[in-house]
Amino acid sequence: MKSIALLWFGIAVFSVGQAQAPEIFPDLVPNTQSNDSFKDQEWFEFRIHYGFFNASIATLKLEETILNNRPVFHAKGYGKTIGLARWFFKVEDHYESYFDPSSGVPYKAIRDIYEGGYTKDIETDFDHEAQEAFVHDKKKKTKTRIPISEKAQDFISAFYYLRNFLPPGELEPNRSFAINMFFDNDNYLFKLKYVGKETLNSKFGRVSCLKFKPIVQAGRVFKEKESVTLWVSDDRNRIPIRMQADLAIGSIKVDLEKFKNLKHPFRIEISQ
Template sequence: MAEGTIETVGYSTFLNRSPKLFNVFSILMKSQIRQSVASTLALLAVTGCAGKSVGKIDISAELPKELPVELQQKFEIRDSSVNAQQQSKVVSASPVSAKATVAKLQAQSKNKALKASQVGAKAKTGGPADEAVPAVFEYPNRRPKIDPIWLAEKHVFEITYFGVAAGDFTLEVLPFKTMAERRVYHVRGTAISSSLFSMFYRLNDTVETYIDYDGLFSHRFHLVLDETKQARDSLELYDSEKRQTFYWNRWNRREKGYSEKKEFFPIESFSQDMLSSLYYLRTVPLPTGAVVTFPVVSEGKSWEAVVTVMRREVLDTPMGRVNTIVLKPETKLQGVLQKKGDSFLWLTDDERRFVVKLEAKVKIGTVVATLKNVDRGQTPGGGEAAQ
């Protein structure tokens, strides 16, 4: 990776037909691409009457039977009892060689019956000996010196289109969970249309991501849409070790009816989803002029996010008048930068990197998400932070 880059954030797509439900952060990362994933920051620009909602999808906590038992167990969501301050021992972002594995075995083995000659035999390359001691897959440690993401923190945004309040989007960090034997952040977003917009188009959407505590990449992404013209349950499981994602999408649309898709797709290890990318950005250095890039996976497809640090500026926020970092997110598809209209993201220029504003130019007008309330959450040492 070239100097000055850091790695990717997630993004998605939106319908460019009416009625429209826009995903703010998705638009920021990948505007003008079809097939709406109404999640991260729901933005509405709708026409027509709401009418009767489509039938809801039966949401089950069980994974499909076609999914191997190994993966079902790996991506099971479990409560975590691990102390938030305890860090895992893995630090490498890539597999280590058989030779390195043997050295580790020699240093750590307490079995006196295991002779050095036996261990050395396993280190030979070019044959079955390599299979006897497979490469050990280890995860990156990207922990920032100061963690900006605190448990119980909450952002509440007002979404406006042409100056009219379209709805609210709430992001909150829930208690830690365990997945794939690793501690993960559990982040949930909910989007609810305003009473006025609900007369035209109603939505009550939820999106969840499970972000590796040490590696700061996504393990699992879940999107549930409950809207006037569509109901959807979309699940993605990201297996960085096998470099693949399992994508299960159930979609009921008024005009097209019900469809279901279950597929495996190749991905880059340690990718972001379209919500985890926002939290990942809060953890990386952002000097003015820098360009941050990283891999993102959405709906089984891989992209590259390119985020330019434009400038610093002062904004009025619920926290008072604060210094902010202005970012310009763009999308690179198959190595080609997509120019589809300017979008911007504002983060506080401090240790917390709160999201205070998002702005995206769409085909007609501009969609804006403005922070209207923030709960700083619990300090890493415990207790509530001063508001």
């Protein structure tokens, strides 16, 4: 149930696979225009549906700030169950990430969650030069150094990294690429396959989207390894419009509900 709860937090479309040896995929290259997809004070609200239930909401806000005397982006995510779902399974998730405005690599990640009685309160500091993560588990009162993969992303920074550093120019359908991630004290490869372009009917109107399939683990939670589908706006903002996941039992759909302070105009084909 905890894996499903992660999906309730709107950015959990980046579901990671099995822990693997460190590896870097060079075809995911930086955009020539740094920070071209987002800016200070960008804000999203997502609504998450589990089957017919309006199960939860999630918000994500981005701010410019200073961390250890260097300018960074500070992303703050919050997700919670609402309505009837909250009676059955209370979720209060806080995720934060401080990442470099140019390279996109994270310097600090914060995870403070409550999921049906399951709790975690963890701060992670990244040293990319030494390729180490310093993990402070406040609940267990432990501090641990763990080797990380090159340019490893955290749970939240990966969202912005992929928006800003997807291969520029034309994407070839069925092309796959990957990034290194560090989550829950493990190194992972997050793999993503580009399917093609698709026009999606949304609450804002018809939106031209890039369609992706994150590669997840088939089994207890997901039906198949390509059970998750993500639609991202085919414009310079690269914002997530919808995510849908077919689970072993039921399905989850995440829709963009509101947004503010996008860096570029949001392109809509036909207003509804």
